[in-house]
Amino acid sequence: MNKQLLIIFGLLIVFFSVLVGRAVYQVMDATPQLPKIAKDTNTLHIALITQELDTPFWDRVAQGAKQEAKKQGVAFEVTGAYAFDDSAFLDAMELAIHSKVDGILIQGLDNPRFKELAQVKAAYYGIPIITIANDVPVKDTLRKTYIGTDQVAAGQALGKHALQTLKKGDEVVVLMDEAKPYFERQRLKGLKRAFHRQGIEVIVRTTGHEQQQLVDSTQQLLNEHPTSDAFIMLNANYTNTVVQEISKRMRLSNFQLYTFDDGVDAEALLQSKKINALVTQQPEKMGQQGVKRLVDWLNGNEMPLKVAGYFTSFEIEEVGS
Structure with missing residues (x-):
């Protein structure tokens, strides 16, 4: 009798284990997937993240960054959000951090969650952050440097x-x-x-x-x-x-x-x-310089980066000029 009870008890454990495993699989399968990183672990991976995807200014930033990434032989992707959707933008930032990209170029956002992601999560994974075009206070984010207009x-x-x-x-x-x-x-x-x-x-x-x-x-x-x-x-x-x-x-x-x-x-x-x-301003130059400075830092060729930032030039354009 005791042997039969043990067998029944064992079967119940197996049954419930299968149910729990299936539930876990379904949850994991429904979770948004992190960006996939190529199998070549020797290739550096850099992400550019902006709140203003598909806008003239940020398209030009991305173009400059892509050209420099190709020159440097690094993998590069552009992600972020449309029309100043802070939540989607910060989600994209968090996904990039958890996918363990090697470095992040990002439009700075003076926001508590941005600061937490930069100062805690990115720092935990050892991912350097460089702000592009829009800066944030360095003391709140531990960003490596800023590339853009003074x-x-x-x-x-x-x-x-x-x-x-x-x-x-x-x-x-x-x-x-x-x-x-x-x-x-x-x-x-x-x-x-x-x-x-x-x-x-x-x-x-x-x-x-x-x-x-x-x-x-x-x-x-x-x-x-x-x-x-x-x-x-x-x-x-x-x-x-x-x-x-x-x-x-x-x-x-x-x-x-x-x-x-x-x-x-x-x-x-x-x-x-x-x-x-x-x-x-010079958005293409911002993108190009951002990738170059980040790659130099990752390869140990330029350490430390200037905390105050690297300023790109600007001019005043008026009607008829």
Whole structure:
């Protein structure tokens, strides 16, 4: 009798083990797969991650990076999110870390989860991170370096250009994201340096990045400051909406309008003479330099990298130039 009970008990264990194993398999099979890495373990693998896939500026960053990756003989992929989807962007960053790529080039995001992923998870796996175009404070992320425009200098140059038209007593409205990301704060710092002691009244306003929020913010600004002399958009992606809302109520020529070239419509707005000037950057150079610096670091050829970053050049492009 005892022997029969043991046999029955053993069969039950086997039965339940099969059920548990099948359930685990189904869960694992339904889980999104991490990016696959080629079997050649001698080849370095680098990922470029952006919040703005398929946009002119970031396509140019990717193009420069791809060309340098091919030259260096490293595997390269572009991933990220569309239209500033922070959650999808950070998920892509986490997947790249867990897939154990050798290095990451990334559009910096001044966000607690970004900082945790960079400072803890990437550091745990020994994956170096270089920020591209948009930087974040190094103390919060442990990023190796930054490749891109000196945003303080760019903001200051744009401010000095605006001063060629503005005069003492004029009013300038500066529009920035309500989250006040680091790269926008740097641009604002440069603007304020340019306008310091120039008799220019600088009005800084924030807005959400959703379309209706931008519309509402612009309308409110026009109601509160109808006689302002200039608008400066620190986030270039806001420019088209601001231009549309102004043109519904008054002439665009009533204002000087300035921004940067990393927005989807910025260059087209300049060419159509709907804005007066913008800061043009070198996205291809950013991508190329990013891959080169990362590969040099991974191969031990350049250690340490300059924490302050490697600045690419920029210039002010105005209507008719």
